[in-house]
Amino acid sequence: MGTLDLATLLETKEIIITCGPGGVGKTTTAAAAAAIAAARQGGRVLVLTVDPARRLADALGVAGIGNDVVSVDPVLFSQAGVEPRGSLSAAMLDTKKSWDELITRHAPNEATKNRILTNPLYTSLTTRFVQSHDYIAMERLYELHGTGEWDLIVVDTPPTRNALDFLDAPARMADFFSSRLLRWLTMPARSGLLGLASRGFAQVADRILGRQFLADITEFFGSLESMYEGFVERSQAVSRLLGDERTAFMVVSSSELVPLREATFFVDQLQQRNFTLAAVVLNRVLPSSLADSAAADAASAITAERDALAEALSKECDVDQAVAYRVLDAMVESYSDLSVIAHREALARANFPIGTASLVEVPLFDEDIHDLAGLLRLGEYLIAKR
Ligand SMILES: Nc1ncnc2c1ncn2[C@@H]1O[C@H](COP(=O)(O)OP(=O)(O)OP(=O)(O)O)[C@@H](O)[C@H]1O
Ligand SMILES: [Mg+2]
Structure with missing residues (x-):
């Protein structure tokens, strides 16, 4: 693929995933890209955001928790001096709700669904484990994309401890649900609680974790068993979507040494996975x-x-x-x-290896970006012809 500028990418891709080091402006850039695409290019645009700052969430109308997609009021565009050609919607990612919806969709019957949703292990897995956030973010993207309601979805990603987590989450999920480990974990369910084969483990686990915990594990994975196939298929489909040509990645970084080093690693990993690195946005650049x-x-x-x-x-x-x-x-x-x-x-920017991706520089603004006018202002830099 030759270099396409970001304006063309916003016009031609269906999904753009923003990623990069922590605190560099991923959420802001994702929202700005979506806002400017809706304003100038038209179409139905959705920004799927993870952790907008309170004021930005308020500005987009997604304050509070919840998974619902909300339309950004066109009046807000008018107030910012723009008559939008298309529409902008926004959604937050509520991890727990997204998991619940996934289980509800896949569960073969009401009883299984309830058993899973009320299992303490399930609650703890879906609310506390970072990995489960990574997976569900991509799963929710798959879900929203599948509705066909959006011409473009711009995705914000959480600050991950490890940049690769969410890229690999769907594949890891598929591996897990087809793994021997899982069969082994559910063995007690099949051979009566704490069957012979796992007795050694059970005794140790009993002492360390308590009997209830082990029973929860067994019941949880036992209930999930009827859904394995659906899960594996689904995770593989999510994985395919990330590598699809309709999807492109946008790495955001600041020009400081440490974030740039992290961003370089990210670029490298995207390329190794054959994901399309389409643009690199260097944010908060000091005036030349x-x-x-x-x-x-x-x-x-x-x-x-x-x-x-x-x-x-x-x-x-x-x-x-x-x-x-x-x-x-x-x-x-x-x-x-x-x-x-x-x-x-x-100097650091000049040495940043971007391959065929297009490079966009966004200046450091003199104030935080917390409303639609600010997003559009930043967005103009994203689509500016160079
Ligand atoms: N070009 C800019 N000029 C001035 N302020 C900016 C610029 N870009 C982003 N900001 C501000 O920087 C702060 C952090 O931005 P943002 O929340 O988008 O970062 P992030 O990468 O999503 O962070 P995290 O990794 O924690 O999710 C916000 O207050 C935002 O308004
Ligand atoms: Mg963020």
Whole structure:
């Protein structure tokens, strides 16, 4: 695939998955990409978001928990000075609810469903295990995509301890449900609770975990047994969707050294899995003027003309000369610090291996992005022609 700019990707792909290191602006970028696609390109656009900051969630109307898809009021676009060509919807990911819906869909009957939903192990697996979040995020994406209600779904991903977790979650789930481990775990259910084969294990587990816990495990996996096949098929389908040509990945990073290193690893892993890395967004980039030689000359001139400038400043503003000196020195020092950072980051960006992906730079805004106007402003950078 040749390089497609992000505007073309938003127009042609059905799913765009935003991923990258923690705290770099994944959620903001995903929402901005969806907002600008709905505003400028049209179509029915959905942003599936994981952990929007409170104010952003409020702005999108997805505050609170719940799995429902909500339409973003077109009036909000008008207020931001834009008449949208398409529509924007947003949904949060509620892990527990999504699991419940999945079980409800696959359970062969009401009794099995209830047995699973009320099993303590189930509750703990679905609410506490990070891996279960990763899987259900992708599963929910599959579900929403399957409805055919959206022309484009932009997906935000949670900050993972390990960048690969959600990529591999569907395949791991399929492996697990067809594994020997699972058969072994459910053995006691088939051979009467705590059958001979697992007696050794049972005795140890009993002492460490308590009998109830083991009974919960047995019952849980026993109840799930009727659903294994459905689960395996489904997980494989989710896995296929991630690798499908209708799906593309967008890696977001800042230009700082550590996030860039993490993002490089991510890019590498996407490529190893043959997923389509379509765009790299470098967010919160410092203005290029900071690395500009003319600006550096101006900063040197301040130092050279320090005495004259301090005198002029103290007269103009009617302040003590000592104050004027402090202000000038602080200016020069701040400029010099920022300039060093801007140079360092520009160098790191230049060395960032992006292959055929398109590179988008988004500046550091002077305030947080917490409303539709801010998202659209950021979105304009995402689709700007270079
Ligand atoms: N270009 C930008 N300029 C200024 N502020 C920004 C920019 N991009 C994002 N932010 C702000 O940075 C903060 C973190 O952004 P965001 O929540 O999108 O990051 P994230 O990568 O999703 O974090 P996490 O990994 O915790 O999910 C937010 O307050 C957001 O408004
Ligand atoms: Mg986030």
